[in-house]
Amino acid sequence: MKKIAIPLLVLTTLVLLVTVVFSVMNLAFGWIFGLTIAGQTLLLVTVYKILTDSYTTQKTFEDFYEDFPIRKE
Numbered sequence: 001m002k003k004i005a006i007p008l009l010v011l012t013t014l015v016l017l018v019t020v021v022f023s024v025m026n027l028a029f030g031w032i033f034g035l036t037i038a039g040q041t042l043l044l045v046t047v048y049k050i051l052t053d054s055y056t057t058q059k060t061f062e063d064f065y066e067d068f069p070i071r072k073e
Contacts (some may be wrong), residue, residue, distance in 0.1 A: 005043050005049055005050050008046040012039060015038055016039040019039055
């Protein structure tokens with residue numbers, strides 16, 4: 001995955017968590033609405049970046065999980 005995907009996920013999570021905290025604190029509706037729109041936009045950008053990433057791997061479904069190998073008989 002490109003280096004931009006994980007920081008985007010962290011930023012999106014933080015923005016949406018701040019939105020929840022602001023809504024519990026009864027902050028002005030304008031701030032909450034703006035953060036909600038920003039969070040949703042960031043979420044769409046993050047999903048787009050992750051799905052259009054040119055990540056490739058040599059692993060297959062036969063490899064299962066690396067930390068729990070399946071015996072091949």
